[in-house]
Amino acid sequence: MPRRLAVPAIALALALFGGGTARAQDRTDVFAASLKQSPVFVSDSVTRRVSDADRAALLREVERMPFPTYVVVAPYLSESLTGSEQLALLRDQLGEDGLYVYSDDRGNTLELAAFGVQLPISDHDITMAAYWDHDRDDPALEKLRYALALARGEPRMPKSQRARISPSEGGPMPTFGEAEEEDEEDSSLALPALGVFLLGGALSVTGLERLRRRRKQRPGLRANAHPEINTRERALNQHARLAREIARRRDPSERALELEAAASMALDRRSPIDDLGALVLAQRGREALKGAERQRCFFDPRHKGRATPTRWQSSRATIDVPACSRCAADIAKGEVPESVWDGERPYWKRDTVWARTGFGALREDMRRALAEDRS
Template sequence: MPDDGYIDTVDEVVAALEQDPILVQQIAGNGHTDEVIAWLREHTEDLDFTVYVALTGDLKDLPESGASDELARLLHARLDEPGVYVVSAGGLPTVVTYDVELEALDVKMEASRAKNEAMEADRHSGLAPTGEAALLVRAAAPDTIGPGDHAALRQEPGMALVRQDRDVDFLWQPPDPWPLSATPIIAGLVVWAVAMVLLRPVADRIVPGLGPARRRDAARTDARQAEATALQEAQSEARTATRRLSKALRTAADAETELLARATLSRDLAEELGDSDDLLEVIGADMLATTATRHLAGRTDWRPCFFDPRHGRANTKAMIANLTVPACSRCAGQVSEGKEPEGLLVPRGQRGAGTSYWKQASVWSRTGYGALADDFADQVAAQRRNGGRR
């Protein structure tokens, strides 16, 4: 801990967590730092796994974009401990899990559902980042969510938060009413907005660059930025999954020879594909490593959601195109409603761009990223030996 008590580097966060798994900087405590710490201790001390919580301000050695995700990755790499990591570096918190019977995606989905319920049922203006972290901690508790299965609920954490904790100040954003001095500014903005709406057709005719063409260009730019962000996030997930598999292999000397061989092949393929500029390949690297790690741990029935493996573990099935496939609850629900699930799409610039990946002939659609094939790694290796042809 620095002399002034203010933490602003990753090294200082790591040093603090080595002493105490709960770190809440005053700048991130929503005006109630001591209450936040006490609440977090109460809700994590009896769990069977360690929950690391790091709520800090901006850290000077992290990028501005994706700082919380990068901090979570670095903390696990440096601490090298299993557990649930709830992390925020100057923004909304994220959660990752390592070597515990719990999927981070399931925790996020349950926390999101609970947040929506809390917002609908309560008069407050919204959850503060500390409240977001509290919901993630609640969702990770074993009496709230089943291992790897966000549908196996035994509590309603969103409603419990509203009923039991509605007066816990640190959970909620303070009201932010417009001051009277801002009234002229608001009025001016309203007049400007109305004028822009009324005059936009004129502007489009006079200056074509201000019209539909520019809006289309902006939309394309936004789409490219969204795809670039998705690729970076997938690459980070793939690297993390590959490191986790490498660690599992070092401690799996007693595993069956065939299982070890397939896990080693999966690691090699994941290392090869994880830095690709093709999102489908990067997700393939993540699933190769994740599936092999689960199988080494004895969870040989683990399968990802066929429609989008980023949804996590499949906990049910769905019928699509006369084929029964493993699916997460959300995708299966959309299929039962006669809708096509909001799944993984082929990226721009590839054949079939914008369509569901499983509609295009490829090793990924044939295997469903491991959802349909026990020999997932073997099929990917064969495709690579064939020169990468689909």
């Protein structure tokens, strides 16, 4: 049986991305001091999405916990520590065993670590359940309350109410077309077998009301350019994986951090062409972490192979663009290469941030390009 401490349960949520350069020691000192006064800490900088009412709701959830669990919802803690290291440091400074959970104000960065207490399932499985079962746009409070409920041993929500079903539980695997190489590491996004979860019943905070709020499906990219049906799903997966990989690095490159932020901004725009942009930026961010970022084809960033500078005359201008061997051969023959379509025309014929930047092929600073875009 786990040793139970006398202190109240506490849920901790810490964001890894969002700015701030204070040393980790300084930041955790502040959080530890705050948590000694109250089991839930919400930074003043995130109150736009996590209100005082949300904080009160988290306090009520904390009081129901069977073991100590600690809450901070705050911006970026440290560039030099992984998420688990940050939680371990906070635990050492607070001096209490228990469950430590962190999240940003959107709930998109959520991680748990248990010290000296026994969870009904692993903290990793709880994290992944919150990732799969909730929509990216659901409020952070819902994701946090769900994670705490699972940590208490409450059942996982029924499959019919989940935002997505993981491949390990019968959900679809990401679809890759001929024009793109499959990421050999994507399979690690799938949840391991979760036989310990009960499939009956759902938390009151979710259910049909959450399903009604889920965003409607939108028409996709031109099918003859590339099937789009799983583009957003894959973009979310790639961005989540990039965020986790950055969190594990002691000194992630500035380029990877910029691309992660840009991919997040693109996902928030919520259209098929923006989802594709987010996917490309997240993939480039993962490459940048490994020091192996490759140039993409201007006409379709999912085309295989090395892209080389190629002189191309469009209906607007003559410019040098990176083109894969197939597209370069089309240009040499005087033909228009097969491109990504945005609606009923090639994407580069539209006045969008993606047309102006070629999904990053023509401009490196995509975070600023997206911030400056008003379309």
